Amino acid sequence: MTNIRDLAREAEVSVTTVSRVLNDHPYVAEDKRRAVRDAITKLGYIRNQTAVQLSTGQTKTIGVMLPYVDHPYHAAILHGIAQCAFEEGYRFLTWQTNYIASHEQTVLQALAQREVDGLIIVSHSLSVDEILRYEQYGPIVFCEHHEDVSSVYINHYTAFQSGLKTLQSFGHTQIGICLGRPDSTNSRARKQAYQDTVAPADTAWIYQQALTIEDGADIARQWSNQSCRPSALLTASDHVAAGIILELRKQGYRIPEDLAVIGFDGSDLAVVLNLTTVAVPYETIGRQAFSIAISDNWRDHPQIEIPTALLSGLTAVEVKE
Amino acid sequence: MTNIRDLAREAEVSVTTVSRVLNDHPYVAEDKRRAVRDAITKLGYIRNQTAVQLSTGQTKTIGVMLPYVDHPYHAAILHGIAQCAFEEGYRFLTWQTNYIASHEQTVLQALAQREVDGLIIVSHSLSVDEILRYEQYGPIVFCEHHEDVSSVYINHYTAFQSGLKTLQSFGHTQIGICLGRPDSTNSRARKQAYQDTVAPADTAWIYQQALTIEDGADIARQWSNQSCRPSALLTASDHVAAGIILELRKQGYRIPEDLAVIGFDGSDLAVVLNLTTVAVPYETIGRQAFSIAISDNWRDHPQIEIPTALLSGLTAVEVKE
DNA sequence: GCTTGCCGTGAAACGCGTTCCATACATTAC
DNA sequence: GTAATGTATGGAACGCGTTTCACGGCAAGC
Structure with missing residues (x-):
């Protein structure tokens, strides 16, 4: 050579x-x-790029920590990151953590070991404090809202509230919700929105651990066995909504007449099912997170809120009396 | 420091x-x-990991070239790669090329510049010969079948044939197909399977450039305007199948009575739509490709064929006379 | 008693591109 | 005419971990 x-x-x-x-x-x-x-x-x-990296002290590489690369919304964020990275002449390393703490540690370690110039944290299970201990080694940008942290996020409180208010405007008063990981920041904000908007909340109408299509089907069965059911459901994701709708249709229920359903994400599934959903511009989140990660004002902990939009479909329509 | x-x-x-x-x-x-x-x-x-890399001449990093990170099957391959990489203590760099030749060159360049120890090519537009010129710099593994090249692939010929034969076994004789990129290796194999199995092929029943849900909807409109229509369609992907089914249902047609449809991939969409589909174990492809990339026998150009399986749904069932 | 071989340790070279600092000449400025 | 700038070029240090080679000590083998 x-x-x-x-x-x-x-x-x-x-x-x-x-x-x-x-x-x-x-x-x-x-x-x-x-x-x-x-x-x-x-x-x-x-x-020899490695020699350049050693010499300049820059890797021109950003690390991305996410639980699963093949989940549609994470992939969409990745897409935004990929575009931006290419435009800026950067590369990105992806770590799939499965929410396992030790895997997340590996990623943080990579920042400390100067394998990457900065980190984008799409989702995590370690505490924010623990993660921030590594901020001394380089920028860390979250795709979730946290105080005093660089972040690009959607406001889950208002986003969820818009879904709930839509259901209310259609005349629903018996509204339930599905939440994903019980203790995540997102779930807490969503629950709060629920409690503030549809008070008093009936905990039997809060369906936890709703993440996949299968979880949705489970929830549908749960719902159909309840004596006192909600007439509308705001779900945590389009996947869950899809599972619910499919299972209920299989059981002979009609959507939205028997149960109005609103999804969350604005994914392909929503298009296919003509689902009413809260659309989230994930790609934009990725792009913005990337640009913070490579900017030099990351120490100021910029916070960027990305707006969501309600996408109308046929699974939540006005209730005809 | x-x-x-x-x-x-x-x-x-x-x-x-x-x-x-x-x-x-x-x-x-x-x-x-x-x-x-x-x-x-x-x-x-x-x-300092960079210093280790320079000193050892190894990056413990594999590069991945793919057109879009957020397409479900590519993401699934990525998932397989991610798992395997983590287990082996490797990282992976992803490049999203959008099938743009110059972007693909950048990726090959990265291998030459020793940014990565090897390359996994999920899909590409450059010629195989052009890509192979870079094999002097390290292993290059394709996720498509090519002669004399390290590759992990599904046999698109037999996979497509199994779909066509299924339709035939249901009594269909008027069978059409959808193809993706006209000149890709996959499309050629699929077309060949079509010509060999459903001869003589009517070119009016070969729908080209079928990639997205929207393309599917276009094809549906095309189909409904044809005077002489196929009674069954084998599509290039579940997305296309979804687009076709939704558009036709909107127009009042019934699936599979008016048109039997088989998808390809075995994605979430297939579950949601209860689609009959050719399921492809993309994750396995990613895993195998990775293990070849880090093995030392890559110079022997190992070839691994991954089997597919037909997943039964309701969009292609036996024709009742 | 002498050779082999293993254990333990360190100096120095190596991988390779970047950059600071010094030097030298050519202009331009006042 | 002299000082201040700008252009052009090279030597050497730097970033930092790995590895080769050489050497001293000690125990086992014959």
Whole structure:
């Protein structure tokens, strides 16, 4: 493997001059520049990126911590990150943590070990304090709202509230909700929105641990066995909504007549099922998170709230008396 | 930032000994080992991974080239890669190319520049020959079948044939197909299967450029305007199938009575729509591709064929006369 | 008693590009 | 005419961990 010292010898210049040519620095005479270029071609030189990284102390790489790369919304955030990274000449390393604390530690360790210049945390199970201990090593941007932390987020409180108010405006008073991981920041905000908007909350109408299509089907069965049921359900994700709808249709119920359902995400599933859903611009979240991660004002802990929009479908329509 | 020389000074040993302790090398006396460990704690030393990479010439990183990170099947492959990478102590860099040649070049360049130890090519637009020119710099594994190339793939010919034969076994003789990118390896194999199985092929029943839900809806409109229509359709993906089914239902057609539809992928959409589909174990593809990329027999160009399975749903059932 | 071989340790070279600092000449400014 | 700038170039240090080689000590083998 030829290196810049070989080039210098071949072109009869110093390594400094070679480096200057490589980096398009001015202050190199045209003939020497050409000599170096010729040497590069002749020897088939290719820059060793690792050496550049060691020398400059920059990896031009951002790390991404997320639980699952193949979940639609996380993939959408990743898509935004990928676009932005390419535009800026950055790469990104993805770590799939499955919400396992030790895996998340590995990611933080990577920041400390200077494998990446910064970190985007899409979702996590470690405490924010624990994560922030690593902020001394570089920018850490969350895709969730936390106080005094760089973050790009949607306001789950208002987003959930808009879903609930939509159901209310359609005449529903018996409204239930589905939540994902019970103790996540998002779930807490959503629960609060529920308690503030549809008070007093009946805990039997809060369905926990709703994450997948299967969870949705479970909830549907739970619902159909209840003596006192809600007439409308705001779910935690389109997947859950899909599971509910499919299971209930299988059981002969009609949507939205027997149960109005609103999803969350604005995914492909929503299109297919003509689902009313709270659309979240995940791609934008990814893009914004990336730009904070590479900006130099990340120490100011910028916070960017991304608005959501209610997407009308047929699974929640006005109740006809 | 403290480095191993600082540690050596603090622990009053040589840098070699420090390095040995760091790498759990034997041949270090217990007291010196402890002295180094103490120094590490005292000075808060953290290994600089970039320096390790430069020194060892290994990045312990695999690059992944794919067109879109947020397409379900690519994300599923990524999921497999992510799992395997974590287990093996590797990281992976993802490049989203959008099938743009210059972007794909960037990825190949990264291999040459030793940013990654190897490359997994999920899908590409550059020619195989062009890509293989970079094999001198490290392993390149394809997730598609090509001769004399390391690859993990599903046999699109037999997979498509199984779909076509299923339709035939249900009594269909008027069978059409949807293809994705016209000149991709996959499309060619699929077309061949079609021509061999449902001969003679009517080109009016080959719908090209079928990639998204919207494309599916377009095809549905095309189909409904044809005077001579197929009674069954084998699509290129569940997305396309979903688009077709939704558009036709909107127009008042019944599935599968008016048109039997089989999807491809075995995605969430298939579950939701109760779609008959050719299920592909994408995760397995990712895992296998990864293990080839880090194995040392990649120069033998191992080829691994992954089997597919037909998943029965309600969108293609026996034709009742 | 002498050779082999294992254990333990360190100096120095290596991988490779970047950059600080010094030097030298050519302009431009006052 | 002299001082201040700008252009061009190179030597050497730097970032930092790994690894080769050499060497001293000690125990087992014959």
